[in-house]
Amino acid sequence: MKGRNRFTSEEINRIRELLDLRSRAGAAGQQRITKELRRLGFYISDYDPARRGFGVADLDDLIERGVISITGDPAEREEGEEKPFKLWGGRFKKGTADEAAKFLDSLPFDLRLYREDIRGSIAHARMLGRQGIISPLEADALIRGLEEILKEIESGRIRPEESGCEDIHSFIEERLVEKVGEAGKKLHTARSRNDQVATDFRLYLKGEGRELESLLKELISTLIGRARETKEVIMPGYTHLQRAQPVTFAHHLLAYCEMLRRDCWRLQDCRRRMDLCPLGAGALAGTTFQVDREYVARELGFQGICTNTLDAVSDRDFAVEFLFACSLIMVHLSRFAEELILWSSGEFGFIEMDDAYTTGSSIMPQKKNPDVVELVRGKTGRVFGHLMALLTVLKGLPLAYNKDLQEDKEAVFDTVDTLKACVRVMIPLVETLEVRPERMREAAAGDFTNATDLADYLVLKGVPFREAHGIVGQVVLRCIKEGKNLNDLPLDLYREYSPAFGPDLYEHIDIAACVARRRLIGGPAPESVEKAIQDFERWLEENRKECR
Incomplete structure (x- = not known):
């Protein structure tokens, strides 16, 4: 341990001041003060003067007690250099340059993985205790500490984004050491950030895939409801955007139900392939500790484990598959959006969108613009771009982990946010559509559709x-x-x-007769449409559990 003789009097006074402030601060204040202490080369291990029964003691005494550990030698620090908490800083004499740190840091976006990271860490800690790698008391302390951190983040008592840590994984481990002391430093035994992040990412996508599937089923249910209302509404079907044959509006809506059901199946299929746990793979070659990988997988709800440690930490096929499934969903939403735009135009006049889902013009008073569905159509390119970006990242990577893989998160996170927003806005938009049967039938009777x-x-x-x-x-x-x-x-x-x-x-x-005769399975006749609606309703009921 380095004593006070290695610090300037100004530093010692500042540290005393910070420790005193920290003893009286709330969780958020303590977090900011801890960050400042790290700037001075200090790392606090479970420092809580009120609970320990002493005030601001002599600095050397605090060091001797193990309350404070020094992570850097002030005599060797360059002027203005910061040494924030790193999981990997032991072999480095200097801290990361500010520009490089900002460039490398992923906390602003991987913050959203905190639930999955804590969940994975709890399972890992439980396994370490079960295998005798750490003591049962240490395992219990880790689990309690992690559960407390989860509550702190969700309640807003602490804000990881203000911590200065490079990623959410560093923040959680740092906070854990603050809460439980030396035991917190044992959490990462037999684990690397490589298998840790890969596990978090799979857990996240499993959950988001279920939520997306649930939203798609809600949209399908909405379309089915509108289809049941419009079984008798005849409209022209099109090829080459030319009137072709008469169909029903309900039949047209059910075509999108088919697309969206396939999208649900793709998400389920994608989820099956990502449902393997990478934990235990370590950095790339596993670990010498006798870990129980199957136990951790069961604890986290995975169906099995990744069976090659190199592949486990470098595989992002599951993310590419997910992005492809999302891209195809956006294709279907975009096609539907395009038709809604056309149908709402004066040239078609088949539908009118509710005022709540349209906008006006800043100069033309008469305009009612379908901006919502236009933006759904426009955001499709954004999702396509994320798919191509990740494919391009992966195409030249040697095994195993490379920092390039940090680029997978923002692509996936933005895709999830974009797609969920699009589906959520389409549901009420479809619910409130005004259908114009007379105009549709008039169009169906023209251009020799019979x-x-x-x-x-x-x-x-x-x-x-x-x-x-x-x-x-x-x-x-x-x-x-x-x-x-x-x-x-x-x-x-x-x-x-x-x-x-x-x-x-x-x-x-006769136009109505033309439609009514098409009673085949999957046809546009009202009789066939009703059977299709019932089929979708059965499917929705039978598959509700898939989204849980």
Whole structure:
């Protein structure tokens, strides 16, 4: 231990002042003072003068008691140099340069992993005690301390982002040592930040994947509700953005339900592959301690363990898969957003969005702009970018861990935030859509959307389909020339093209009849739509537990 003779009188006076202030400060104040003490080369181990029964004692006495440990030699410090708490600082003579520290620090964004980090540390501490690597009393102290830190963070009593630590893992360990003393320094036994971070990240994505899946199912449920209301609403279906055949609005909505259900399946599938625990892999080669990896995996709710220590700490396939699944979800939301934008335009007029989910113009008083869905569409590129960024990070990395992998967090975190925001805003937007059945039916009756049914009519009369296709094409040209729809053309003109046409053709090509005949599984007929709705409702009920 280095004594007071290694410090200037100014430093000693400042330390005394800080210790006195710390003894009277709350948790947040203590945190700031601890940071200042680190600047002077001190690290406080469970310093609580009120509880220990003494005031600000002589500095040498505090050092002798082990209340304060010195992490740097002031005689060797450069002017202005800071030596904040590091998990790895032992072999370094100098602290990290300010510019480098800011560049390397991940605390501003990996702070959100605090729950997973504490959860993983509790399981690790429990295993260390169970295996006799640390004593049961030490394990209990670690667990209690970690549980207290969780409460402190969640209550706002301490703010990790103000600590000056390089990441959330350093902060939690530092705080733990402050709370439980020397035992806190044993938590990292048989563990590296490499397997620790990989475990935290998997736990985080497992949880976020479930939450995203739950949100998608809520959106599916909303779409189903609107589909049930609009089973009889006929609208044009499109190919090449040209009117093609009549369908129902409900059928169109259910198409997005199918996409979103596949997205749920992809998230579940992704979760199965990430459900392996890396803890015990150490930095890359495991540990010489007799750890019980299966026990830790069970404690954390993993289905198994990563079976190669090199791969365990360097694998980010699960993050790429997750980002791909999110990217595809955004594709589906973006396609839906595009259609809502089109349908709400004056050129279509099929729907109107609620005022609460639209905005106006700063210069044009009449405007009602679909800004919410436009932004959903726009944010899709942002998520795509994160996927490509992580793929690019990984493409040239040798085994095992490299600092490049720090770039995975912001990409994933922003994707999670973006996607959740998009789904959450789409749910009430869909709920409040005003549907305009008359305008939809009017559009469905135009541009010869019943021409395929007219060709099918001829097939039913014995005309080969390819020949029927050609005949109807000629009839359409005649209608265009005369400015009529197929329903308006008289029977005698039909017979000029084929004697197979009879008076029952008009009933056959009625728009409602065209839709009603398509009663096949997955078809647009109201009868088929109702069956599809019931199928989705059963699926939602059966899969509720997947999101828990």
